[in-house]
Amino acid sequence: MNFDFSEDQRTIKATARELLASRSPFERVREAAERGRYDDGLWRELCELGWPGIAVAEAYGGQGLGAVELAVLLEELGYAVAATPLLGSVLAATAIEHAGTDEQRERWLPGLAVGELAGAFGGVGDLVADAADADVIVLVEGGAPRLLARADADVDAVEAIDPTRRYARVQGEGTALAGDVEGALGRAGIAVAAELVGVCQRALDMTVAYVSERKQFGVPVGAFQAVAHRCAQMLLHTEGVRSAAYFGAWAADAAPERLAEAAGLACAVAGEAGREVTGSAIQAHGGIGFTWEADVHWLYKRAQLDAALLGSASAHRARLARLVAAQRATAAAPA
Amino acid sequence: MDLTFSARETAFRDELRAWFAANDSGPEPPMSSTGTREDEAHFAWRRDFQRRLHDGGWAAPHWPREHGGRDASLTESAIYFEELGRARAPLPANVLGLLLGGPTLMVWGNQEQQDRFLGPILSGEEIWCQGFSEPEAGSDLAAVKTRAVRDGDGWIVTGQKVWTSGAQYARWCMLVARTDLEAAKHKGLTYFLMDMDQAEVQVRPLRQITGESEFNELFIEGARIPDEHVIGGVGNGWKVALTTLMNERAGLAFFLQVRLRQLLDDLIDEAAARGLLEDDVVADKLGALHVKAEILRLTAYRGLTAIEKYGQPGPEGSLTKWMWSDANQQLTQLAAELLGPEALVTGSRWGYELLRARGNSIEGGTTEILKNIVAERVLGLPRAR
Numbered sequence: 001m002n003f004d005f006s007e008d009q010r011t012i013k014a015t016a017r018e019l020l021a022s023r024s025p026f027e028r029v030r031e032a033a034e035r036g037r038y039d040d041g042l043w044r045e046l047c048e049l050g051w052p053g054i055a056v057a058e059a060y061g062g063q064g065l066g067a068v069e070l071a072v073l074l075e076e077l078g079y080a081v082a083a084t085p086l087l088g089s090v091l092a093a094t095a096i097e098h099a100g101t102d103e104q105r106e107r108w109l110p111g112l113a114v115g116e117l118a119g120a121f122g123g124v125g126d127l128v129a130d131a132a133d134a135d136v137i138v139l140v141e142g143g144a145p146r147l148l149a150r151a152d153a154d155v156d157a158v159e160a161i162d163p164t165r166r167y168a169r170v171q172g173e174g175t176a177l178a179g180d181v182e183g184a185l186g187r188a189g190i191a192v193a194a195e196l197v198g199v200c201q202r203a204l205d206m207t208v209a210y211v212s213e214r215k216q217f218g219v220p221v222g223a224f225q226a227v228a229h230r231c232a233q234m235l236l237h238t239e240g241v242r243s244a245a246y247f248g249a250w251a252a253d254a255a256p257e258r259l260a261e262a263a264g265l266a267c268a269v270a271g272e273a274g275r276e277v278t279g280s281a282i283q284a285h286g287g288i289g290f291t292w293e294a295d296v297h298w299l300y301k302r303a304q305l306d307a308a309l310l311g312s313a314s315a316h317r318a319r320l321a322r323l324v325a326a327q328r329a330t331a332a333a334p335a
Numbered sequence: 336m337d338l339t340f341s342a343r344e345t346a347f348r349d350e351l352r353a354w355f356a357a358n359d360s361g362p363e364p365p366m367s368s369t370g371t372r373e374d375e376a377h378f379a380w381r382r383d384f385q386r387r388l389h390d391g392g393w394a395a396p397h398w399p400r401e402h403g404g405r406d407a408s409l410t411e412s413a414i415y416f417e418e419l420g421r422a423r424a425p426l427p428a429n430v431l432g433l434l435l436g437g438p439t440l441m442v443w444g445n446q447e448q449q450d451r452f453l454g455p456i457l458s459g460e461e462i463w464c465q466g467f468s469e470p471e472a473g474s475d476l477a478a479v480k481t482r483a484v485r486d487g488d489g490w491i492v493t494g495q496k497v498w499t500s501g502a503q504y505a506r507w508c509m510l511v512a513r514t515d516l517e518a519a520k521h522k523g524l525t526y527f528l529m530d531m532d533q534a535e536v537q538v539r540p541l542r543q544i545t546g547e548s549e550f551n552e553l554f555i556e557g558a559r560i561p562d563e564h565v566i567g568g569v570g571n572g573w574k575v576a577l578t579t580l581m582n583e584r585a586g587l588a589f590f591l592q593v594r595l596r597q598l599l600d601d602l603i604d605e606a607a608a609r610g611l612l613e614d615d616v617v618a619d620k621l622g623a624l625h626v627k628a629e630i631l632r633l634t635a636y637r638g639l640t641a642i643e644k645y646g647q648p649g650p651e652g653s654l655t656k657w658m659w660s661d662a663n664q665q666l667t668q669l670a671a672e673l674l675g676p677e678a679l680v681t682g683s684r685w686g687y688e689l690l691r692a693r694g695n696s697i698e699g700g701t702t703e704i705l706k707n708i709v710a711e712r713v714l715g716l717p718r719a720r
Binding site for chain 2: 001002003004005006009068204208211212219220222223224225228229231232233235236239240242243244246247249250251254255265268269314315316317318319320321322324325328329
């Protein structure tokens with residue numbers, strides 16, 4: 001039992017944190033968001049570092065690392081709320097790699113792995129993350145994913161409340177991704193949950209810093225229990241979604257038989273935790289938190305769209321309860 | 336990252352499971368809702384099971400071998416409490432001695448004290464209780480007023496303690512008392528072992544909202560404690576008490592986590608049997624509790640890794656007790672909602688659990704205090720007011 005990152009994974013995390021802190025501070029995020037564009041310089045740099053292909057097999061030009069390493073990068077991406085098409089690209093690559101045919105993999109993965117192609121992922125009728133400029137889109141309908149080349153897709157760009165990403169509504173036939181659909185969608189959910197871990201952690205860090213500085217009645221507002229307890233609650237949510245996302249990433253790499261259960265857990269918990277923690281961050285910042293300049297709103301907006309991408313938490317929870325009941329009925333049945 | 340158990344840990348679990356399979360604790364006697372006689376039968380059941388654990392060498396695997404333990408690692412200790420819960424066996428009657436008293440003696444006790452006391456703790460022959468809280472010193476432990484006054488080669492103690500679990504069965508009390516009125520609040524305290532078997536110590540069971548009596552008031556009117564029962568030196572009581580408190584939650588978290596899981600599984604079974612899971616709202620609510628139970632388990636394991644790897648708990652270590660009490664209260668409330676009248680009958684299992692769960696967010700540190708601790712020690716916020 002070792003529920004922690006390896007030395008290599010810690011190094012990846014620290015390097016990613018450092019890189020994004022210097023290349024994608026909030027001024028850059030805001031600039032990209034206000035222009036309705038990605039931060040192209042940052043995206044090129046991340047591609048040169050091989051981020052989009054971190055979990056793609058080496059045979060397809062990726063780095064051949066696992067879901068845990070991908071989770072590490074996405075957590076840091078969320079921490080920075082960086083304006084890049086990384087999430088859509090890695091989600092599309094994950095879906096194609098695990099549920100695609102050899103032909104589909106060969107067609108799309110090499111380009112996605114090095115960032116020559118951008119991907120998108122989302123549901124029919126939903127705002128599909130990173131779809132506005134994508135070359136290839138994975139569209140999910142009723143739990144079944146299909147693959148659409150840009151030329152075959154009807155893409156209607158939408159300015160979502162999260163302007164750090166370029167969303168679109170997408171329609172089109174495409175071709176089915178018919179392989180390990182459950183594994184592919186499970187991994188995608190876990191990856192989104194990992195981004196939300198970073199979003200939550202950033203919201204918490206910003207809030208703790210702010211309430212430790214901001215004084216009213218002669219003391220830092222963080223000394224008031226109403227504020228301090230709100231921060232404690234934010235930590236509870238953050239650590240909870242962290243436990244679920246890390247467990248999921250580990251299961252994806254090392255215990256595929258537990259992937260469905262782990263993905264269900266991550267999907268059920270991450271969206272609400274993200275919304276709760278980032279909403280709390282705005283509240284704890286007071287009036288400042290409601291201003292455009294304060295930057296906490298980027299986290300809140302990202303959390304809202306990520307939560308939507310994960311789908312209904314109550315549906316995930318209901319599915320989990322029925323799964324447990326079914327497993328227990330099977331275990332209790334005479335052999 | 337590896338969330339599987341090592342060969343050694345698996346062997347430990349297998350051996351333990353085999354032992355539990357061969358040593359059923361038998362059905363749990365009902366707790367009393369009207370008096371204390373049934374409570375005594377319940378305690379006797381736990382005491383008897385501790386003797387069997389002891390005979391099998393399983394009373395305290397987390398203790399060092401030289402004191403009758405198994406040198407179990409933290410993970411093995413977690414496995415032990417999970418399996419104890421899974422076997423639906425009771426916590427050993429002397430849980431406070433095993434988890435708190437023994438480990439405190441191993442740090443602060445001298446050779447004579449260790450030789451005298453550790454054996455009977457392990458066997459359950461002598462039950463221990465914890466005399467820390469007072470009417471005016473609950474969360475604020477350093478405010479204790481119970482006085483110990485030097486008298487020849489011993490001490491005379493006068494004061495009152497409260498919430499003392501198991502005092503009605505205990506032979507020894509881990510007592511924190513004030514020995515120096517002049518010293519600053521934390522510095523005038525001394526940690527004693529008080530013999531409960533004297534007329535100057537009166538135990539009055541407190542009746543809980545469940546009707547049963549787990550905890551008590553202690554009225555101490557000139558009780559005598561010899562010098563050799565001072566633990567860790569005169570005036571050092573605060574430090575010794577902290578050792579006791581630091582041991583308080585470590586292993587128990589895993590026992591409680593498994594108990595929560597069992598209650599939830601039982602409720603899911605009952606709901607399924609009544610066809611309630613077809614209702615999306617019910618399935619959602621049960622799923623929400625499944626999520627909480629799983630997050631608790633995973634977070635507890637992350638905490639274990641943090642301690643094993645870095646020697647100290649990470650932020651997650653402060654959260655598990657809060658998560659557990661919150662989940663257990665919601666779970667028992669949901670049971671009452673789903674099962675209706677039969678969960679509200681006195682003496683019913685769910686009725687009992689519903690009432691007992693209210694204590695979860697108070698016992699062993701209120702949720703409000705835990706939030707303060709998280710805010711100050713984990714997040715580094717200014718001291719709350």
